[in-house]
Amino acid sequence: MTDDYQFPAVTQLAIPFFVIAILLEIWLVRTGRARGEFETKDTLTSLLMGTGNVATGILLGIVSLTALLWLWQYRLLDLGLHWWVFLAAFLLDDLRYYWYHRVAHRVRWVWAEHVNHHSSQHYNLSTALRQSWTGLFTGMFVLQAPLVLLGFHPAVIAFVFGFNLIWQFWIHTETIGRMWKPIEFIFNTPSHHRVHHATNPRYLDANYAGTLIIWDRMFGTFVEELPEDAPRYGIVRNIGTFNPLKVAFHEWIGMFKDALQPGLTPRQRLGYLFMPPGWSHDGSRDTSETLKAAYVRRNPEEAGRPGLPAASDAGIAPAE
DSSP states (O other), X not given: OOSOOOOOOHHHHTHHHHHHHHHHHHHHHHTTSSOOOOOHHHXXXXXXXXXXXXXXXXXXXXXXXXXHHHHHTTOSOOOTTOHHHHHHHHHXXXXXXXXXXXXXXXXXXXXXXXGGGGOOXXXXXXXGGOOOSOGGGGTGGGGGHHHHHHTOOXXXXXXXXXXXXXXXXXXSOSSOXXXXXXXHHXXXXXXXXXXXXXXXXXXXXXXXXXXXXXXXXXXXXXXXXXXXXXXXXXXXXXXXXXXXXXXXXXXXXXXXXXXXXXXXXXXXXXXXXXXXXXXOTTSOSOOHHHHHHHHHHHOGGGTTSTTSOXXXXXXXXXXX
């Protein structure tokens, strides 16, 4: 069996669809036919980030592909190209994406490349294109190694992931509300992903799914969008810039600046690299946990609801 599989680059083939869909959404929003919001500078920034992502993928993607192809020689099985292999690869890689995405929000080293996707304070189809330029440097492609060792060829994994990315494009919109309940239960939808992009305390660190929301339901990270708590988009500390270079690199710069400040122990320096975003050696900054706890202390009736800690975990003393 050859190692030189060639499959269509489905995300590149979908670019005309992306462009048409964005233009259609802009027209619907600007004419008042659909809900949503666009800001010209913000949209251009997202498009530039998407262009940079494609360029860096072409230049640097060969590194991860070469590493996985090298690993292929040590595979336990060779599953071939049967239809069920593509289906199994899609499902397992979607699970792999869930864990990558969860790590990206809980480990600052990976958050440094992922944060740019959350940096827009608007939520529309152009936001889907606001992608990282530095994903290779986190080393997270190693999460695909188990699939390769199990017998899924790297080219098969790359091919099926393209469909995952296409699914994730259309869910970046406010023009679509709730969908049919079975779809909402199984798949990631615009409603579920609006939660993921929101900075409301209850919505932080939730709904990591790529295509299937069942992973979040299984692993306890699912939070439903509530009409009474409309999502507010962006990041906890918005960067206030449309400069794509700052968007791409601001967290890397901030992270290393924190880790290299004088007077820290080696453990504290590593903490700034690998602890959750917002962690600080002196506890002076907010993490998602402290933000959630503070919200519950202000709104004790919300304690224990999905996405929020119990009263005791938020530091609320039981009533006597």
